[in-house]
Amino acid sequence: MPSPAVAGTGAATTAGAATPAPGTRPGARRWAAWAAYVVVIPVLLYLTPHVYNNQLLLLNLVVYLVLAQGVNVIYGFTGYLPFGYVGFFGAGAYGTSMAVIHLHTGGTVAVLIGAVVSTAMAVVLLPLLRLTGAYFALASLAASQAVYLVIANPSLTSFTKGPYGVDLSRVFNPNLAYLYAAILLAVATAVVVYLRNSAFGLSLRAVRADPLTASVAGINVARARGIAWLASAVLAGLAGGISAWVTSVFYPETVFAINISVFAIVFALFGGVGSVLGPVFGGIILYSLYEYIGVSSPQYFQFAYGLLIVILMLFLPGGLASVARAARSLWERTGGRVHRRA
Amino acid sequence: MSLEATAVTSGYGEMQVLWGIDLSVADDEAVVLLGANGAGKTTLLRTVVGLLPLRSGEIRFLGERVDHLRADQRVQRGMSFMSETGVFPDLSIEDNLRLGGYGLARPVVAASLERTWEMFPQLRPRRREPAGALSGGQRKILGVARALVREPRLLVMDEPSSGLSPLFVNELVDLLQGVRAHSSVTLLLAEQNVTFLGLADRAYVIEGGRTRFEGTVADFERSADIREAFFGLSSHDPAP
Numbered sequence: 115m116p117s118p119a120v121a122g123t124g125a126a127t128t129a130g131a132a133t134p135a136p137g138t139r140p141g142a143r144r145w146a147a148w149a150a151y152v153v154v155i156p157v158l159l160y161l162t163p164h165v166y167n168n169q170l171l172l173l174n175l176v177v178y179l180v181l182a183q184g185v186n187v188i189y190g191f192t193g194y195l196p197f198g199y200v201g202f203f204g205a206g207a208y209g210t211s212m213a214v215i216h217l218h219t220g221g222t223v224a225v226l227i228g229a230v231v232s233t234a235m236a237v238v239l240l241p242l243l244r245l246t247g248a249y250f251a252l253a254s255l256a257a258s259q260a261v262y263l264v265i266a267n268p269s270l271t272s273f274t275k276g277p278y279g280v281d282l283s284r285v286f287n288p289n290l291a292y293l294y295a296a297i298l299l300a301v302a303t304a305v306v307v308y309l310r311n312s313a314f315g316l317s318l319r320a321v322r323a324d325p326l327t328a329s330v331a332g333i334n335v336a337r338a339r340g341i342a343w344l345a346s347a348v349l350a351g352l353a354g355g356i357s358a359w360v361t362s363v364f365y366p367e368t369v370f371a372i373n374i375s376v377f378a379i380v381f382a383l384f385g386g387v388g389s390v391l392g393p394v395f396g397g398i399i400l401y402s403l404y405e406y407i408g409v410s411s412p413q414y415f416q417f418a419y420g421l422l423i424v425i426l427m428l429f430l431p432g433g434l435a436s437v438a439r440a441a442r443s444l445w446e447r448t449g450g451r452v453h454r455r456a
Numbered sequence: 457m458s459l460e461a462t463a464v465t466s467g468y469g470e471m472q473v474l475w476g477i478d479l480s481v482a483d484d485e486a487v488v489l490l491g492a493n494g495a496g497k498t499t500l501l502r503t504v505v506g507l508l509p510l511r512s513g514e515i516r517f518l519g520e521r522v523d524h525l526r527a528d529q530r531v532q533r534g535m536s537f538m539s540e541t542g543v544f545p546d547l548s549i550e551d552n553l554r555l556g557g558y559g560l561a562r563p564v565v566a567a568s569l570e571r572t573w574e575m576f577p578q579l580r581p582r583r584r585e586p587a588g589a590l591s592g593g594q595r596k597i598l599g600v601a602r603a604l605v606r607e608p609r610l611l612v613m614d615e616p617s618s619g620l621s622p623l624f625v626n627e628l629v630d631l632l633q634g635v636r637a638h639s640s641v642t643l644l645l646a647e648q649n650v651t652f653l654g655l656a657d658r659a660y661v662i663e664g665g666r667t668r669f670e671g672t673v674a675d676f677e678r679s680a681d682i683r684e685a686f687f688g689l690s691s692h693d694p695a696p
Contacts, residue, residue, distance in 0.1 A: 313558060313565075316547075320555050323544045326507055330539070331555045332531035332606070 148307045151390055152300050160296035169292055173360055175401050176295040177353045181378035182385070182393035183302035184349035189379070190387030191309050191318040192342045194243065197251045200374040201258025202347045205232040206354025207369040208265055211280040212273070221285040225294065225355035232351025235261065236344050243339050255372070262370035279365035282358065291360045298356065299394075302349050306390050309342075318342055319388075373416065377401070380419045383426045386435025396434060458483045458610050458642040459504065463513035466503040473499040475665045476513065481610070486636060486643040488652050491662035497646035498540075500662065501614050504644070505537040506530045518609065532559060536608030540615045542599030545588030549579055552587050552598060556605030568605045576601050593624040600631065610642045617649040625651050 159176055163169045181203065189195050209231025213224035242253050268276045309315030317338050320328040325335045354369060361368070377400075385396020404415055426433060459481040467473040473496045481487045489497045502508040504515060506527035515523040522530050531537070536556075543552050553572055557565035573580040576597060582589070587598055596616060603611055616632075617625045633655050635641060645652055653659060659676045661669035669682045676682065 313554065313562075316551055316554060317558055319547060319551075320544055320558075323546055324541075326527075327539060327541070327544065328555075329527040330505055330507065330531055330537040331602075332528050332558045333555075334526065334528045 148311070148390070152304045152307060155303070155391075155394060156296040156300040159299065160293065163292070169288060170360065171405060173288070173292050173295055174357070175398070175405075176292075176299050177357045178377055178381060178401050179394050179397040180295070180298050180302045180349055180353040181374070182381035182397045183299070183306055184346040184353070185378045185382040186306055186387050186389075186393045187302075187309065187349065188342055188346035189382065190306075190389075191315060191322065192339050193322040194246075194254075194339070194343070195251045195379070196254045196346070197372075197375050197379070198254030198256065198258030199346070199350060199378055200370055200372060201254070201261050202232040202235060202350035203354035203357070203374055204258065204265070204366070204370040205235045205261060206351030207358035207364070208274065208280075208354075208366075209351065210355035210358045211275075211282055214282050214285055215275075215280065216273075221282075221287055221290065221359045222294075224285065225352060225359060228355030228358070229348050229351040232347050232354065233344060236347030240340055240343065243336070243343060255375070258370065258372075258375070262366055265370075266366035274366075277366060279363060279368075280358075282362045285359065286362050288360050291356050295353075295356050298349070298352050303390065303394065305345060305349070306393075310388075310390055314338070314341075376416070376419055376423070377404075380423050380426075382433075383423060383431075384433050386433030386438075388432070389435035392433050392435035457481070457516070458485070458518065459644065460516040461500075461504060461513065462515075464500065464503060464515065465511045465513055466499055466508050467511065468499075468508070472511070473665050474503065477662070477665070477667055478670075479504075479660065479667075481642055481644050484640050484642055485658065486656045487645070488656040488659045489644070489646040489662055490648070490650070490653075490659055491646075491668075492648065495662045496665040497662055498614050499665075501537070501612055501644070501646050505535055505612055507537075531606075531608075534609035536603040536606060536611050538599045538603045538611070538613045538616065540618050543587040543590075543595050543602065546586055548584050549587050549590070549598060550583040552602050553579075553605055556602035560606060565605070568607070572601050572605060575604075592619045593621070593627075596620060596624075596628060597631070600628075600635070604635065604639075604641070607639070608641060610644065613643070613645045615646055615648070617647060617652065622651075625649060629655055 156176075159172065162172055166172070181199065185196065185199060188199075206225075206228035208228070210224040210228030212231075213219045213227040214221070217224075217227070219227065239254070239257055242250060242257065245253050264270070265274045266277045267274075270276055271278065309318065317328065317333045320331060321333060321335050321338050329335050358364065358369060381397035381400050382393040383396070384400055385394065386392030400419075430436065432439070457480060459479070461477065461479040464477045464479070465472060465474050477496070477500060479487075479500065489500065491497050499508065503510055506522070506525060506529070510523040514521060517530065517533060517535060522533065525533070527537075544555070547555070550569070553569055554565060557568050560568070578594070579598060579601065587595060590598060600616070603613070616628055620628065629651055632643065636643065636655065643655075645656075653673050653676065656673050658672050659669070660667055661676075661682055669676065669679065671679075
């Protein structure tokens, strides 16, 4: 252990200070890469229907990718696992529907109103952040189901259409909705890029690691968590609104299905929470798998994805992204490239 | 007066730990709180920085009441706190230091980081490594460095010596002395280790949540009964 330099002795700037710092700040190239992730993947997905003509399936995929990024924001950066995440999705879907049915708005305005509704729900649920771990996960699930039961209540039929479902075919416009979905994915990815690179994102990671130490670093812990929570709710609300717009005719249980939470969580975990691209790749892989073989026997997939959550949490909490990182560092250490850290 | 705490009572849940402690720290002064495990030193510091609610009494910092403020607000006003653990082991050394300047303008943080690398050159080449890779002693150094990033008016440290070898304790004391000599930071430390008296102007001895002794370090050296009762130092031991 070298002796610590005493402050202000003047001789402090020796070896350490002279060492050039190898890329401490994300350089221009790194920023270009982030920008490419934000833009290229949504653009590719937006163009895919010209190659693979199943826009509805692709829209569902993009919506799930947005939800996976939303889970990434709240779970990856604050450690709160939202099993009730579908509540925001459903609130967005129903907010959108109510706007179309009662306010006679177009699709675009309706989706934005849906996001306002899901955000309002997140504000009401802010006190849940006082809970931690499994208690939070269960309480958020209970909250989402409570909202579902209110909306599906037959005595509210005149307002929510109760259990009989809504019909939005008046404003049906799948091409525009698909464009919005692609833009929303770009926004969601940009949010994660921001969290990965900003002082605010760093403060969230500090809060996740140790809230008390974070607060004495000058971080307003409740505010930081609250902002992440609201951001994830906005993403889910917009996704729910767009999904409702395209689905057009649906029932409360369609947009409040716990499956939606489970899928979003498992996609994010599988790809790697806390990373920018993990949830996107995790979602593309697992959702494709689900559509390819899972549709015929969905019950096995629910079981398999539930099991996958447990296995990932126990053995691979960093998901695919951590495997990729480990592979890269192994490659660098074993002569792929000589890269010695001082 | 940097810090003035009057008739402080505090505790955890049903357990009251502090029973009316008065504590004052003048500007540029260094004050050490001494006491055995469980005496209430940490509780007092946590109450001062806002990690524990004050039950009665008042706390003034730079002349203003701060006891209604959250910890982060007190930090923004110029307090800095280094807990026993002190750092985020999973975050990189540089990120730890950046967090020390959280809420400050970007250029201010950059300048502060540059100053920190000069002050602690051994940290610079390892800036990308997780703080958890550092030895216990180096983590303390990082903890001190992080607490200093925002150039606090008052630096509060809880047991900086815990887990350190005697050799490292001496180096830490030297480091803090250097910090004091070159900046106008007020220090408030809780310690069991009397080595830290060497850099203090005044000392408090806390026992059972009450102040047992308060005075200058010279007074402390003279009060043989306190020295013997609490630290097993006989009156002919040399001053620490």
